[in-house]
Amino acid sequence: MTEHRLSIGGDRLQDLGVPPSLDLRSADWSSTDETLAWLFQRVETYAMDARDWYSRDRRIKQRTSLALTAAMLFLGLLGILVPLMTTAGIDAVDPSWGYVLLACAAGCSAVDRFFGISTAWRRDIRSVHAINAMICDLQLEWASMSRASANSNGEIDRRMGLLRDFSYRVNEVIIRETNTWATNLPIPAEARGGRSDRRHT
DSSP states (O other): OOBOOOBTTBTTOOBOOOOOOOOGGGOOGGGHHHHHHHHHHHHHHHHHHHHHHHHHHHHHHHHHHHHHHHHHHHHHHHHHHHHHHHHTTOOSSOTTHHHHHHHHHHHHHHHHHHHTHHHHHHHHHHHHHHHHHHHHHHHHHHHHHTTSOOOSHHHHHHHHHHHHHHHHHHHHHHHHHHHHHHHHOSSOHHHHGGGGOOOOO
């Protein structure tokens, strides 16, 4: 389901591409349980790929956010200490450098806010937990249903409905995150054009 796109610097990131469509016209419904198990595996894999994508993206955003925060605190502290050193009679550093260091610290904070790195990190965490909870619920519900063979149209429809509802809820998480990402992207909407559908998501 993932579409591999090399980014600058290597295959560190992948876009969460559009999953292949389920062509049920060739499905062998004479083996109902096998066909349903195949559908379950496809739907489960789709959700797991989405969860794993957000998990990888979360780690990247986390490292970037923590690095910017550490740089902001370090530069801010130095910016305060430089003029204090001059006040204490230590003239090894020009006190005007304190303003430069404070400006750099503010720049780190501005970069984080402008690109929404920390907020994207938190959204990724929520997406991972939400999708993982859905997967656990699906697995338990499916295990309960699969104790008996799907030997009636009603039972087949019930299991298909479970898979359909699960896919819909996973896509809701992806679409919600996509829309938030597109709204917060620091590029005018008219410049993004059709790229607002990150489907990424």
